[in-house]
Amino acid sequence: MQKLTFILLFTIVFFSAKATLLAQAKNSKPNIIIVFTDDQGYQDVGVFGAPSINTPNLDKMAENGIKFTDFYSASSVCSPSRAALLTGSYPNRVGVPQVLWSNLSGGLSNEETTIANMLKKQNYATACIGKWHLGDKQEYLPTSQGFDMYYGIPFSNDMSVNPKSKIAKNIVFREGMTLDSLRDNKWRAGRVPLLQQDEVIEYPVDQSRITQRYTEQALNFIKQNKNEHFFLYLAHSMPHIPLYASANFKGKSKRGLYGDAVEEIDWSVGEILKTLMEEGIDENTLVIFTSDNGPWTSRGVNGGSALPLRGQKNETFEGGFRVPMIAQWNGEIKPASVSDKVISTIDVLPTVAYLTGADLPEYKIDGKNVWPILSGKQNKKSPHKKEGFFYYKDFNLEAVRQGDWKLRIIKDDVALYNLKDDISEQINLASTYPKKVKKLKKLMLDFDEELQKNKRNQKHLRSK
Template sequence: MLGAILPPLYGQKGSRPNIVIVFTDDQGYQDVGVFGSSLIKTPNLDTMAGNGIKFTDFYSASPVCSPSRAALLTGAYPPRVGVPKVLWPNLEGGLSNQEMTIADMLKAKGYATACIGKWHLGDEAQYLPTQQGFDEYYGIPFSNDMSVNPSAKVSGDIVFREGMTLDSLREKKWRGGKVPLFRQDEIIEYPVDQKTLTQRYTKEALGFIKENKEKPFFLYVAQTMPHIPLYASEAFKGKSERGLYGDVIEELDWSVGQILETLDKLGLAENTLVVFASDNGPWDLKNGHGGSALPLRGHKFSTYEGGMRVPMIAQWKGTIPAGAVCSEVASTIDLFPTIAFLTGGDLPEEIIDGKNIWPLLAGKKKSSPHKRKGFYYFFEETAEAVRQGDWKLRRREGKIELYNLADDISEAHNVAASHPKLVKRMAKMLDDFEAELKADNKRYQ
């Protein structure tokens, strides 16, 4: 049975697959052509779905930034690894470098590793990507509406813009939207020119792929956009029917296209797993700068579907069946154990929550590995909801909601009153899982 779902080159010398993860910031479920967008054009992502698989029921592990990234990289729900909330500049805390990340695991297997883009898992030296398994880092250390850590290490040839100086960088003054650009563990530009970020991230990503084409690599491209404030380069500004937000998404689509084209040209596409997803749902904004989660209910910050169900597309030419669609429940926490399975990597000794979803990616008929124990929706330290099969129970501030997502994807009809036994059972699942997490004292204390 196992042999039937292994990729054809698995285990052969020199055949370990490259891994590329593209993670956008606050992109809505509907903001891709193949997920229903009519105004935003995403030809490269649409083609990627045609060459691979689209997941309709794929979840981030949090409706906000830092926890969702911690979960992706560790395969665990955010409270389990000590990152239940959004991290801020110049404050203590971050993802402990005692936690194993995907990069740690793959680096131990001889992979070249790079993080390009937004980190947001701690801006002090011990929390930066170069201390978390990444050989290379180029990007901003947190969200693009934040400021700068005045104690951060500064490069000797830093570029200052907008009248900033070393003295002004060192001031303990909040300058929202003026964020630093890092290379490795040093600031190289302050504030960064945000309208160039997507282009510069793409250039760095392509350079890394070309430099490491002869050996296995892991490339994590964590795009800054479409987190607000929105910026698009001159090449894309004013081009979309959806305004500036659409311009930003279309530039992100271009970036994905450049990565896929480079893999093709270098003959790497048939040995590279590429995954595209968003870190959580879109902002609920009335000025056109937020995305769309339709037909889902809710937005970023919410444990309704619109806050955590995200667009996900995966491609591995010749291995993942082309044009496939998966409607089983899966999550970013599942990528770590799946990548471990594909690369022969060693999982951490500590508990993780993700499951190997290669059978789903491979297009085999197999139910979600979360079907029995459920998938949990966390807001900060609290498990506010659980999904088991088609049923979802949500409990917040004393209000109990029950939805059948197969019949009611928009969570418009609370049927809790009609199913008291199911409510009781699923509420107990929430209680038991929170208790289990709190008993994981190695991480909680």
């Protein structure tokens, strides 16, 4: 009897301990949410100095987490910046050096390992909601790139539908459009489709409600997968032009329609953070907020602000590449942290791999695990301080940052800036520090030579 009791107690203890360890192992892997906006400038968040745009939810997120003053997208335009984020590599390495237009061949090769591919192997549920812009042919859509679910506009919201798109049986046509007009191959700027999985479900989509609808889909995904691990990539179509905001936000911002669009995105972030708390998973979820590239300042009132930085999207000045970034993970990221360490979107994939125990791709990537910096708990050096951070425009490497120094070379125009003393890139020190120019130029040449030798999937470049 005593022996039987002992065996029973041992069995109970053993399986209880095993269940506890399994629960701990499960909880040790965080959910991942990336909120990626479109053309939102460095200054266009309250905690980054926005003078007339209210972003209380993002400001609160910074209070609860960490704000980065020197965070970089790996491109100053849409498609390359997204390729870099999802693959952990400079866009030129993975065959997406330029913007991909709708209805053109080309896209991010599905031979690449995206964050979604990587986390699927860890049994994560994966969703892409919003702007994709990495190819709108079937083979390039999110459902072919590791995502279980896709809901969104497959490219920039100023483009036109691909007439070869797959059409849902219950498609909703608006604004007098028909199946014939969808198929007629006429360019209708701003009349873009809404896709669910790989089918067009609405054409043209009602963009005034697009941020709201993306948010509804995101909250549903979170609630449906709250008891599992999940990866949510929420890529807003705003505040890229044409600008839209729903009735609850239109006309409310002091910054006009651009501000309305940003304030609605801020609301969206607030809804996500509130839902995480209500579902009891905020302490097991890493949330990252950033922008794909700098603002379209040449659009005037319809563009954002990169102040005090110089430049805009499609340029290799700081205003094109340096973007706002805030991260929150309650209990894991030190609250109210601020970091000036140079990190980039290319660092997201390897950092997520570290946090989830996922395997990195077998081929070379450019990003590094920056969790010691991201957590705000350790004053680690940037992994790019010695190696440098590189600024590509289209097929050309135009600039490098190493520490506080930045060298920018366009043909015969050579400019050297000390970003610590001259954040606005106004004082060219090239003639004062010729040795520094020589050193950084060699760093650029050596890196570009390596990348050109080891770049992948160039057959997937779009037609010119």
